[in-house]
Amino acid sequence: MANHSILILAGDGIGPEVMAEVRKVIDWFGARRGIGFDVSEDLVGGAAYDAHGTPLTDATMEKAQAVDAVLLGAVGGPKYDKLDFSVKPERGLLRLRKEMDLFANLRPAQCFDALADFSSLKREVVAGLDIVIVRELTSGIYFGEPRGIITEGNERVGINTQRYTESEIARVAKSAFELARKRSNKVCSMEKANVMESGILWREVVQEVHDRDYPDVELSHMYADAGAMQLCRWPKQFDVIVTDNLFGDLLSDAAAMLTGSLGMLPSASLGAPMANGRPKALYEPVHGSAPDIAGQGKANPIACILSFAMALRYSFDLGDEAGRLEAAVEKVLADGLRTADLLGEEGVTPVSTSEMGDAILGALDAGL
Numbered sequence: 001m002a003n004h005s006i007l008i009l010a011g012d013g014i015g016p017e018v019m020a021e022v023r024k025v026i027d028w029f030g031a032r033r034g035i036g037f038d039v040s041e042d043l044v045g046g047a048a049y050d051a052h053g054t055p056l057t058d059a060t061m062e063k064a065q066a067v068d069a070v071l072l073g074a075v076g077g078p079k080y081d082k083l084d085f086s087v088k089p090e091r092g093l094l095r096l097r098k099e100m101d102l103f104a105n106l107r108p109a110q111c112f113d114a115l116a117d118f119s120s121l122k123r124e125v126v127a128g129l130d131i132v133i134v135r136e137l138t139s140g141i142y143f144g145e146p147r148g149i150i151t152e153g154n155e156r157v158g159i160n161t162q163r164y165t166e167s168e169i170a171r172v173a174k175s176a177f178e179l180a181r182k183r184s185n186k187v188c189s190m191e192k193a194n195v196m197e198s199g200i201l202w203r204e205v206v207q208e209v210h211d212r213d214y215p216d217v218e219l220s221h222m223y224a225d226a227g228a229m230q231l232c233r234w235p236k237q238f239d240v241i242v243t244d245n246l247f248g249d250l251l252s253d254a255a256a257m258l259t260g261s262l263g264m265l266p267s268a269s270l271g272a273p274m275a276n277g278r279p280k281a282l283y284e285p286v287h288g289s290a291p292d293i294a295g296q297g298k299a300n301p302i303a304c305i306l307s308f309a310m311a312l313r314y315s316f317d318l319g320d321e322a323g324r325l326e327a328a329v330e331k332v333l334a335d336g337l338r339t340a341d342l343l344g345e346e347g348v349t350p351v352s353t354s355e356m357g358d359a360i361l362g363a364l365d366a367g368l
């Protein structure tokens, strides 16, 4: 039983609403599958700032380090836009990623058949799409030093530094190759080796790791700008894409939209194995806090629920149970259930966040 510990950090905006639906799903697994989770909750982002004057307290950081999996909702909102950079809600999330050393961020972009017409691309381009972007998450330009805004002569200069060590590149490349072996065995690595030294090193190290340990995996390289173009032109050419922190941030939003709605996409951020063999892990939807619809019951809980499915698979080695949950999501979509982000079909009335959650529980029951 227990020995499955989870820390829930619902955060800001729609975070708490979508996380409430995940709670129901977690409870369902306890009640109907006998898989108990030891769940605790805490604050992150603006919510933590309001309570403690910091987007992540040391105590919460310690809890996050101690559990098997952290589930995060979303952080940020207009209320916090004017805060000093060091206490902005996003810093809480970045601190979790950095201190837990969650270097491999898995962002699947999967197009559910029932939703293929929601994509801004043609159905034939996206139907059946199933790719994963592996984004390096703890280094690169989001963390590199020097950084800051300095004054030079009579004007200000904004500085950020792109910096990658060989070992940082090698470990995320390894994650991508391992993942590809469980899928279609293809990795495309993206950088800007034509203009950036860090890109040249990235390409060399990915190739070395491949040649040494993963010669069976098909590896290609692309400049990230061309990769963005190819993602829109014919995304099904890809299986696993591995790329750095900045390009991964951009490419994963673009890939997400191919599937029709940001409200559908989960993510897993994984680090090195802990003493119990499970990787350090944080799971979160790719969407943000959506302050414009927060508190109205309009948010789509599916991305957050599918993030929990990823936790079942990657943290708890419960791949079958993850599949059960994913099938339940697919079923409610096939049945025509839509939250407000997925409108456009004739005669469809949106369901609320909690109605969507309840329908998924119903589909889980039906699947037993």
Ligand code: IPM
Pocket: 090, 093, 094, 249
């Ligand atoms: C993401 C987000 C974050 C990032 C923000 C909220 C810090 O855009 O997870 O993609 O830039 O990594």
Ligand code: MG
Pocket: 249, 250, 253
């Ligand atoms: Mg982003």
